Amino acid sequence: MTIRVTRRWRPRSLFQLVLLAFLVVMLPLGVLMFQAAQALSELSRLADVSARQAVEETRRARTLGILALELERSARQYAVVEQESLLDIYVERLGEYRDLLAEQRELLGEEGDVAVLARQLELLERLPELPRELFEQQLAIFPAFAERTESMRRATNRHIDARIETIRERAETVQARLWLQTAALVSASLVLMLLFSWLIIRPVRQLERRILGIGSGAPRSTARPVQGPAELVQLDERLDWLASRLEELEAEKQQFLRHMSHELKTPLASVREGSALLADGVAGELSPPQREILELIDASGGELQRLIEQLLDYNLLQHNRQVTPERLDVATVVREVLAKHRLALANKGMAVSSFDGPLEWSLDHTATSRLLDNLISNAIAYGEDGGVLEIRARRRGDRLEVEVANSGEPIAEADRPRLFEAFYQGQARRKGPLKGSGIGLSVAADCARIQQGQLELVEDPRLAVCFRLTLPAGLHASLPLNPELALEASHPARN
Template sequence: MTTRVSRRWRPRSLLQLVLLAFLVVMLPLGVLMFQAGQALSELSRLADVSARQAVEETRRARTLGALALEMERSARQYAVVEQESLLEIYDERLLEYRQLLAQQRELLPNDPDVMALEAQLVDLARLPGLELEEFEARLDLFPPFAQRTEAMRRATNRHIDNRIETIRERAESVQARLWFQTGALVSASLVLMLLFSWLIIRPVRQLERRILGIGSGTRSQKVKPVQGPAELIQLDQRLDWLASRLDELEAEKQQFLRHMSHELKTPLASVREGSALLADGVAGDLSPRQLEILELIDASGGELQRLIEQLLDYNLLQHSQVECETIDLATVVKEVLAKHRLALDSKGMRIDTFDGPLAWTVDRTATVRILDNLISNAIAYGADGGDLEIRARRYRDRLEVEVANSGEPIAEQDRPRLFEAFYQGQARRKGPLKGSGIGLSVAADCARLQGGQLALVDDPRLAVCFRLTLPRHAPASDVATDDTSTLAGEASLHARN
């Protein structure tokens, strides 16, 4: 099925989306690593060049100082011994000094000491051509020359220090830039990670909601299509097919139950009507043995009719709506007990119920179904000649009704599944027909339909006790105004057989 969403671009598979997410998330980190490497390489190169230049310039400044000292020594020695070889040494040192000073001028182009040294070199270069007396008189040029040379060395050191400071500032700038880029790119990676996580999780959550809706039977009519990888879209389409198939099966089930109940009740009514006519002697007098058989047929027919009605109740509960009204619960209990009077008399059960009136706002039909199923369950599984107690407690925000009977306790392994539809525990039903396993399920559904709860609780005296808890839906005018919990006439009416 082609939809507007399917025509958009989307990853062809979940694996493709995961790999794409990994690559896109790693891209900013890769860019960060590349830029950090470039910045560190640039700083390393700059530091290496600066170190080499600093060593070379420092060595040149020291060499100039040494040459100035040798020039002065050669000149003074010549003034004493008058050897021409000393003037040759002087000229060589002067030439070396002039060459190094030219290189130093490139480093310090506007330094006044360098310019002064160049001017002094002109005067010092004239010394070899002077007479001895004038030569000796010019020897006083060397102390200022040495001082200028030392000042140039200090200027060179300051220039090197300034260059080192510039490199340090450049390193700090690069560090700040890298921190900023790290924060920006890591934040971008986190945003991309959250984006792709959302792109992956969103369709999964949509599918989860679809599955929960299908399982709970509360799915909406308008379903938003899943947007994501192709596998998840295909799974969504499969869920659409599954939901439509479940709707078809539910409709078929409802139709089957309606037809089956009709088909079963019609011949069953004929059988019960025929057995009643025979018992009335329409076809002639019957022997005691024949009457006993007719009573068995009529009782079994009544039991079968009750099972069919339970099945119909379970079917109707799937689509029921709550219709609350204020009723006297004690009157309802008496009506349900009257319905089961013959079965209770035949089992010899002693009945203990509460006095009325006890007004509460409930769904009458659902509450009657609960009481009917609980009392039927007590008759079916209770002990012959045992006790059946019905109690009611009214609280400020809820009403509790308990139906307890003597007999065999419910096994521990049966309790967790006691209210599941069609589940039958280890206890055997007393009577000619086997139960359907939906009586307690119908009762629990009726309680939930009213916002209440049906639970199996422990009782200090009787083996089995079911507690029905119903919330207060609306204030009733005939409800007592006390806010504390009160016991409504527990064990006040006794009807024993």
Template sequence: MTTRVARRWRPRSLLQLVLIAFLVVMLPLAVLMFQAAQALSELSRLADVSARQAVEETRRARTLGALALEMERSARQYAVLEQESLLEIYSERLAEYRELLGLQRELLPEDPDVAAQARQLDELAALPGLPLEALEEKLAEFPVFAQRTEAIRQATNRRIDTRIDAIRERAQGVQGRLWWQTGALVSASLVMMLLFSWLIIRPVHQLERRILRIGSGARDEPPRPVQGPAELVKLDERLDWLASRLAELEAEKQQFLRHMSHELKTPLASVREGSALLADGVVGELTPQQLEILELIDGSGRELQRLIEQLLDYNLLQQSRRVEVERLDVATLVREVLAKHRLALSNKGMRVECFDGPVTWVLDRTATGHILDNLVSNAIAYGADGGELEIRARQRRGSLELEVANSGEPIAEVDRPRLFEAFYQGRTRRKGPLKGSGIGLSVAADCARLQQGELALVEDPRLAVCFRLTLPRAALPSDDHNRTPAGMAGQDARS
């Protein structure tokens, strides 16, 4: 029910999610562009209106100055020439001046010079009807009239400058508002980008972790269902099917190994029992040639039994990943492994050098025994006849290092990267009638990883092949501390 409700508001496809993300991220940017366009349009309109008004008002102020000059010139010429046409020109210029002054008074309603100029203009309007002597006396007022006209022009310029400053302040305010909106909307776009990136990447990461879990074979907890676009949910369902299919194949493989090992061990036991009865002389004395053939049969049976046990060990490791650690003497464990191969070592003519004990360490006896058994078996199978086998032990930085080295043919470089793969057999062939299974080193490496350790092929200055097992210090379940075993530091003795 929860999944159904959750899916109602989620995009049903990855394409739909990407398109919605694009639209949501672009929406704040579109709003920003729209607001910026409106602000620029408003500022452009104000600038255009202000420029037109400034040009008109400046032209009007200059015209007032020119009209005042023409009025004074006409009046003075009339005082000299006494021509009526000059008075007509004076009256026309005065009327134009009065009209322009009225417009200028709307621009400067509180300017004292405008009011005084209007009063003086009324006085100068009566000039054409005055006698000549009175007219000449009135001519003395024209310099004051011209000064007020200049003052009106300067006041007009100041008014234009004030208006321009107001527009500039408004433009700065709009710019600041645009910057603030830009920061807010771009931040919102970034948040939306991060949100939708998380919505897309989260199911991808879930699928990646799911694939890694399938590849590693981890089954400790059930996987969480992927929540996201339909394509990724469907891919998660395909991964469920793949995981179940791989689990079925793994179970079938383990069952096949168990049945095959059991079916091989049963007739092998009969063969070895029969060869043992023949060797004991139950059916009569055997000739030397018959004894030699019987020894060959018995040796091949032992080799076949070892291969079957390796298959069983491999199958057991695939099923169980638990370790049971205990404190024991590693030197004793090594001697037990060497005792199992004493006859093979004697037939091979190999000289064995082993470190002295006791070397106490906490580890899994069975897993470590498997590792040493496989390494010694490989040294016998691939080492040189009459060669050397050395087993060393030392402690470094809280870990135990066991080295098994033997003389013989070095491992080819091309085989080293795949040396610990299951069922991989390199170019070097075993010495003897039977071919190896290719799982000995794989089992050994798995046993090392089971104990959080590592098995690696390392270079040795004297011997051709050297495997190093590194085991960290483990803790017993009942122990609250780990102490460094006495007599272990720097130990690398041979006997």
């Protein structure tokens, strides 16, 4: 069958959903990496350009200082020796200084030192045209000229330092922006991761609930269709098909058990009725050996009828897990059950000891009677011939404890973990002509669980086998069995 789920969008496969989740989660991180690379590239380019300019400007300022010294030296040498070559050198260095100063002015602008140097340079350009006396007088300008050149070099250094500081502030701004972007984009990635994890885990948990529902027998109409990738939706459809098949098989099992009980009970009733007629002497008086054989047939027929009823009780408990509590005297319920086994106990030669009432408690009469019936039957089948059967009850706070103990062979340690499993046969051999069904104490355990109680095997200082039933107070009507309890491991007991 196919379940159509209406939605805006759904990935076609789990692989597509995982791939999409990976791409979407990585997208903010990719954007972050791209922006970080762009910012680092910009800072690197800016630092490279600034470094080149700083080297060039520093070299230019240093060259201007050297040219200022060469100008002064060549001028003073010319004043002493009056060689025209020295004047040519002066003019050449002056031109180089003028060109470098023009480039430096583009960097520093019209600062005080640059403007003064420009005016001093105009005076120095007129020196070659002056007479010797004036030429020597104008040589006094060179110390101030050299000082201004040195001041311009220091201004250039300050300008370079200011540019470096600007780059540093820009780097800090970029770093702060990258941290904010990292926090925002990584948070977005985490949110997307949680979103896609939820999209993947949600259908898996829905499938888990479906499986638990199938195991606990919950009706299919209460299950919501799985919404998710196509593989999980298809798996949900397969689970739905499996649930329908299990319901069909369960119905077939119920029908088989009903037919089997009918087919077995009808000839069994005829056998028991015939044995009763023979015992009453309808066909004539019986000899002692014949009567002994007849009693064996009747006892075996009764045992077979009890096994059939146990099987039907087990099947009933698997489907009708509701209780109808009422305020009852526990001692009265125990006496009713013991009355059913009076002949079997007498044939076994067992001494019965039971507690005195009244002891009122809220419990389900049918489930409690069936539980005690199976415990007493178990004691008769496995207990010691001529032994002891004790039934004890006591209050412990808000709980009731009922113990059924008998003498005989202790339960083997290897059997204890599985003795409450249905159809499990332990190592102990059943006394009597028929073999047990292996579901007696499984039915008893279910009767305890549907009343929110517990049946367990406990140690007794005097008797070999002791089962303890613990029931809580305030049992509510029509309380279904918790599905988780149905899946719990069985408590140690014996079938």
